[in-house]
Amino acid sequence: MERLSLTLALGDYEHTRDLATGQVPVQGVSLNVLTLAPEEAFFRFTFFREWEVSEMSMGKYVSLRSQEDKGITAIPVFPSRVFRQSMIYVREGGKIDRPEQLKGKRIGIPEWAQTAVIYSRGYLTHQAKVPLGSVEWVQAGVNQAGRVEKVKPKLPEGVRLRPEPQHSLNDMLLAGDIDAVLSARPPRGFGSGIRRLFPDYEAVEAAYFRETGIFPIMHVIVIKTDVLERHPWLAMSFYKAFEEAKRRSVERLSDITASHAPLAWLAPYTERMKNLFGEDFWPYGLEKNRTTLQAFVDFAFEQGVCHRRLELEELFPKQVLTSFKV
Known part of the structure; x- marks a missing residue:
């Protein structure tokens, strides 16, 4: 055949x-x-x-x-x-240290329908108690201006979404025009004026999984x-x-006989994954x-x-x- x-x-x-x-x-x-x-x-x-x-x-x-x-x-x-508590970015030296402080702020996103952003907004809404309508949402490219939505959302009543085609989220965050960015791809200024909201994001994300059973x-x-x-x-x-x-x-990842990736302790880390998520992790x-x-x-x-x-x-x-x- x-x-x-x-x-x-x-x-x-x-x-x-x-x-x-x-x-x-x-x-x-x-x-x-x-x-x-x-x-x-x-x-x-x-x-x-x-x-x-x-x-x-x-x-x-x-x-x-x-x-x-x-x-x-x-x-x-x-x-x-990918867990997405790691993708909440704020300005270095700013006053935002906890997710609940994002209520009433301006948050930049690359696309309303980006999968990573959907999970992050779900976390902010349900765990941090930041209502969608309490935020001014700003849509733009992360590091380049001009990014557009690929699918048309049907925004809930009271939700504000403002496209910003002339600027990037990176530049707006550094300039103080927005207060945070949700992005799967790090802004260019990460480490040089921009930081993660959760420095110890692995612990936050593991706790989120234990609480909800969600592995995004x-x-x-x-x-x-x-x-x-x-x-x-x-x-x-x-x-x-x-x-x-x-x-x-x-x-391969579980094989301790030889290195299948340029990482020390890869096999024990795989065991940690199994301990948290189960044998089929x-x-x-x-x-x-x-x-x-x-x-x-x-x-x-x-x-x-x-x-x-x-x-x-x-x-x-x-x-x-x-x-x-x-």
């Missing part, structure tokens, strides 16, 4: 490397892989759909789904997960829906391949991620990223929601 030729756009990740290099094949597929930075992949795929399978922003995906744009369909494979999912793998409808077996073929690539990666699939995914779609709806409340089962094809047993 002739294999289906497809292109996948994906970031450069240790846990997807064996799939990207072909060491782990995708059953039934002849795969061409484009290694792209997330911002480029998301922009090109959101607007132009240049390839069939892509890494995608979770925020963009749920927003499009809530607007009945079903041109792409996700499988529950999550290449990037940033990115998801999506397939063009018309391609998936013609070849419904693709969902499970890609899912199994990503699972196998991840399994091999974790096996980077899980794929819906059920193992239900707590995180439910919190995320709730945040997205509260913040107007989703135009309606989504059920989790709407996000993924039914063939990857269960697995066979032997």
Whole structure:
């Protein structure tokens, strides 16, 4: 049987490397892989759909789904997960030392629907008790002026969002025109006039996980829906391949025989991950991620990223929601 030729756009990740290099094949597929930075992949795929399978922003995906744009369909494979208390930036020498002090302030964001920003606003709203409407939100590029929203939000009543196309968040924070920045990518002035709100962010983030059970999912793998409808077996073929690539990666990271990365104590750190998150500390699939995914779609709806409340089962094809047993 002739294999289906497809292109996948994906970031450069240790846990997807064996799939990207072909060491782990995708059953039934002849795969061409484009290694792209997330911002480029998301922009090109959101607007132009240049390839069939892509890494995608979770925020963009749920927003499009809530607007009945079903041109792409996700499988529950999550290449990037990052806690986001580390991405709250303030001025060095400023008076803001606690998240609750951001109530009534001006906070800069690169995009309203950026996944990292959705999680950070969820944290500020639910843990720090900073209501969305108490903040003046300013949208701009982090280090370059001119960044625009990729999907249109449906802002809740009373929420103020002001685009600032002529300036960057970095420059506005240093100048005192805004009081904080939420950004996955550090502002250029970090360490030179800009600091993290939480210097010991790892401890804050671990405490957040213990309290909520949320391990934030940033990115998801999506397939063009018309391609998936013609070849419904693709969902499970890609899912199994990503699972196998991840399994091999974790096996390497846990191997104390030799250094698989230029880091001391990598294997013991992997054990720390297992102690906190469980044996499968980077899980794929819906059920193992239900707590995180439910919190995320709730945040997205509260913040107007989703135009309606989504059920989790709407996000993924039914063939990857269960697995066979032997």
